[in-house]
Amino acid sequence: MLPRLLLTLVKIVVASLIVGTILSHFGITTEQIMRDVGLTPERVAEIGHRAWDWALPNVMLGSLFILPIWFVIFLFRPPGPSSE
Numbered sequence: 001m002l003p004r005l006l007l008t009l010v011k012i013v014v015a016s017l018i019v020g021t022i023l024s025h026f027g028i029t030t031e032q033i034m035r036d037v038g039l040t041p042e043r044v045a046e047i048g049h050r051a052w053d054w055a056l057p058n059v060m061l062g063s064l065f066i067l068p069i070w071f072v073i074f075l076f077r078p079p080g081p082s083s084e
Contacts, residue, residue: 034040 034044
């Protein structure tokens with residue numbers, strides 16, 4: 001599972017690099033797009049902080065229930081062939 005995730009992340013990074021190179025060739029910059037949308041770097045950082053402040057407590061609360069349930073299911077799962 002981890003190698004597939006890493007492969008997907010590498011594909012996303014390579015595709016982003018290619019698209020970014022093409023856009024910069026046409027003179028399109030990040031600052032220009034943000035200005036057209038009406039955002040500033042400070043506003044983007046603020047939105048990111050607010051999202052983090054909202055998500056972290058909810059993830060922690062959910063994990064208090066999900067992890068023990070997953071662990072009990074994992075312990076009582078019948079043995080079978082390995083998926084690897």
